[in-house]
Amino acid sequence: MISYCIETENLSYKFSESEPVLNNINLQVPQGSIYGFLGPNGAGKTTTLRLLLGLLKKQEGTIKIFCKEFQANRIEVLKNIGSLIESPSIYAHLTAIENLEVLQKIYRCPKSRIQEVLDIVGLSKTGNKKAGQFSLGMKQRLSIAVAILHNPELLILDEPTNGLDPNGIIEMRELLKKLNAGNKTTIIISSHLLAEIEKLVSHIGVINKGKILFQGTLDELRWKQMHNSVIYFDSNDIDKTKEIVLANGIIPLSSNGQLALPLIEKEIIAKLNKQLVEHGVEVYQISTSQKDLESIFIDFINT
């Protein structure tokens, strides 16, 4: 049985009497996974993450983190969570070390850990420079240092690559992979770009208009991608081609110049081709069109 680090049941939320921002969200984040929480802007990602952290008061549903009800075990649960919600949360008038000292006092972790995390995020040489003078990338890295200071079991990151340059995004990705592989840290990371986190995550949840549209492993999404593939038959006689295809029990998807078929096994493709040739149809081209993950994601949010 899969053990879930985060599990929500029918989580719903509305800011006012208007339409709910979240509607029966059943999030399941497996232990040790990197869970990509995808959705366009305004889909409900940040609201979900803020509810998970107790920054918003829960209205309906249940939230379990580390198999414990969040509200009843708030402090115990938060001891093992590191977070970064939207823009960096750092004290601009303090240095990187001082920022971490502020949290070290609360987490009661060893002081040596401050230097360790600064080394990890590459900010160990910032000296007396105040965090307010950091570039956005540096601020984001300091926020990551803040989030991992106490070696949490779970990291909740809301669009952590916002404002980072391509190099910064790669660095962040490698850092998170390292944390997940080395410390078995479960990571939930939200983004509105699939391409950005595709290379990082093991699991994906797609949310739009406050509803979860897909949840599963990246392989399951890839299987869906395969399933959505189309095979095109380009021939000199489209009607005859369609007739032969139908005779084989295959229903074409469309016949707009070329005959589009759903994904079929390669042996059947060969059989169809043979039959077409035998019936005097000239086959110019048989091609496969695969939908990439991004277009599947777009399909999800457009349905």
Added chain:
Amino acid sequence: MQFIYSFQSEWLKKKRNLASWLVIIGGFFTPAILLIYSLVYHSKLAEASVAPNFWYRLWENSWESMAIFLLPMGVILSTSLITQIEFRNNTWKQLHTLPQNLTTIFFSKLSVIIVMMLQFFLLFNIGVYLAGVVPCLLVKDASYPKAPIPFFIFLRDNMFYFIDCLPIIALQYLISLQFKNFLVPIGCGIALWILSVAVFRWQYGYLIPYTYCGFHFLENIGKLKLSVPIHVLAFGWFVLFTIISYILYITKKEKG
């Protein structure tokens, strides 16, 4: 124990903050003016230094502008600046996801402000002492003040002024926690301070929680006779504002 850690954490945050500077500058400002005055008018110092009420007069002069203007304004600014640290840095969300009670956060922040006030009183007292001693040591004809320092009066006054500024701290804290815009607590604070000055002669002026420092000073110099225990009232307002502030804080729907 968690409270102590939380307090230490909050104490670190005020480093390099304007509120910290205000405490130091505010503590030494009036004594420094008096010190300069004594040096400029040094001819009067020889006579003054042997007067039996030397320390008491210095103490009274030091509190003149402090009690009515500088102390309330300093409290308004410092309290607002301390809570503004979280708003300005967008760190409420970070603070509220730390493993500590909301009650601990609320009271550790308030404690930092109160301890800063104590720090101010300490520096002010040191300043007053230096303002009395330094000119006497520098001016040739003057000698070290003959009169003994009235420790009890100083201590009692310190305590009363401290209690009298507690309602200002609590109300400013309440407002500052509710509004992101720094101008709201500052604006409310200044408006209430102006109101407090305007009602000094009104018989029910003691109902305004920002008046007590001024009332205490006026009572001390014999210009006002109060029929109500203003220090008890001040403490009452402080408790009331703190309770309201606490309830509003913990019941806030959005915590960052």
